[in-house]
Amino acid sequence: RKEVEQDPGPFNVPEGAxxxxxxxxxxxxxxxxxxxxxxxxxxxxxxxxxxxxGNEDGRFTAQLNRASQYISLLIxxxxxxxxxxxxxxxxxxxxxADGLTFGKGTHLIIQP
Amino acid sequence: xxxxxxTPKYLVTQMGNDKSIKCEQNLGHDTMYWYKQDSKxxxxxxxxxxxxxxxINETVPNRFSPKSPDKAHLNLHxxxxxxxxxxxxxxxxxxxxxxxxxxxxxSGTQLSVL
Numbered sequence: 001r002k003e004v005e006q007d008p009g010p011f012n013v014p015e016g017a018x019x020x021x022x023x024x025x026x027x028x029x030x031x032x033x034x035x036x037x038x039x040x041x042x043x044x045x046x047x048x049x050x051x052x053x054g055n056e057d058g059r060f061t062a063q064l065n066r067a068s069q070y071i072s073l074l075i076x077x078x079x080x081x082x083x084x085x086x087x088x089x090x091x092x093x094x095x096x097a098d099g100l101t102f103g104k105g106t107h108l109i110i111q112p
Numbered sequence: 113x114x115x116x117x118x119t120p121k122y123l124v125t126q127m128g129n130d131k132s133i134k135c136e137q138n139l140g141h142d143t144m145y146w147y148k149q150d151s152k153x154x155x156x157x158x159x160x161x162x163x164x165x166x167x168i169n170e171t172v173p174n175r176f177s178p179k180s181p182d183k184a185h186l187n188l189h190x191x192x193x194x195x196x197x198x199x200x201x202x203x204x205x206x207x208x209x210x211x212x213x214x215x216x217x218x219s220g221t222q223l224s225v226l
Contacts, residue, residue, distance in 0.1 A: 032213050043202055043217035044155065087155065091213050100213065102155040 003027065004090050006103035013078055014111055020074040021106045023088030032091040033064055033071045037084045038105065044087055047073075075108075083110045115139050118203045118218035125193055126226055133188045133221045135203030143208040144186035145215070146178060149200045158201075161186055162208065190223075198225045 005024045013019045025033075033050035048055065050062040050071045061074040071090075075082055085105040093099050118135040125131055137144060146158040159178045160167040166178065175191045190197060203218040 034214070036215075041220075043219050044215070045217070046214050049214070085153065089215075100157065100215075104152070104154050 003092075004088060004101045004103040006086075006088055006106045008104060008107060010107040010109050012109050012111055015078060015080055017078055018074065018076045019078055019108065020072055021086065021108075022070045022072045023090075023103050023106075024068075024070040025090045025092075025101075026069070027090070027092040028066075028069060030069075030090045030092040033062075034089040034091075035060075035062055035071075035073050036087040036089060036102075038087055039084045044102075047086070078110045080110050080112060083108060114219075116203055116205055116216050116218040118201075118221055120221060121219065122222050122224075124224045124226065127193055127195060129193050130189070130191045131193060131223075132190070133201055133203075133223075135186050135188070135218055136184055137203075137205040137216070138184065139205055139207070139216060141205035141207045141216070142183065143206050144180070145204040145206075146186065146188050147202040147204060147217075149202060149220075151199070155202070158188075159186075193225045195225050198223055 003026050035047040036044040037047045038044040048057050048062050050064050054063040059076045063072045085107045087105045088103040091100045116137045143162045145160050147155050148158055149155045157169050158172045163183050177189045179187045200220045200222050202220050204215045206215050
């Protein structure tokens with residue numbers, strides 16, 4: 001099983017819809033979790049951290065399920081500008097060169 | 113002001129050449145990184161460096177070497193470039209000492225080896 005896995009998509013979603021995608025991780029000792037957004041030909045940018053109790057930032061909700069070892073990102077009332085690749089990041093002591101591993105990303109396309 | 117800046121944005125060169133990519137951060141962060149993103153968009157860490165410790169991803173060829181003249185800069189030197197080195201290279205920084213693992217990326221350098 002790969003360290004961090006995401007469905008690459010693309011997810012084609014109509015504008016205004018709600019979309020959710022998950023990211024699974026293999027190391028049960030993983031400590032920190034993040035979602036990054038990467039636009040085409042741009043650098044990744046931090047979207048939000050993922051806290052154990054779940055957290056919300058406007059239309060975005062992130063959740064962590066430690067028992068099943070996945071994090072999720074839910075986008076409500078999706079906008080055209082939400083089209084991007086969403087990368088999950090998992091930090092595990094002893095994992096990767098620096099303990100930090102990126103998923104390969106989920107490509108989201110919001111259609112008018 | 114750009115927080116993490118890297119130059120050049122595009123680099124086209126011949127196989128066998130030696131090239132460098134420069135990176136500077138003005139965030140006062142203690143740790144800097146180099147990542148490689150290949151054509152399949154997989155973002156892979158190459159190096160992590162603070163002023164005390166260099167962590168190298170063991171899969172990175174020794175033709176790649178980071179050079180840090182000071183804590184605000186981490187340059188990437190590549191010797192004897194190969195076709196497979198073509199990718200986008202991202203510099204990043206974080207304030208790791210305080211436990212803040214959030215990464216701030218530069219805008220990337222698209223390297224094309226011909």
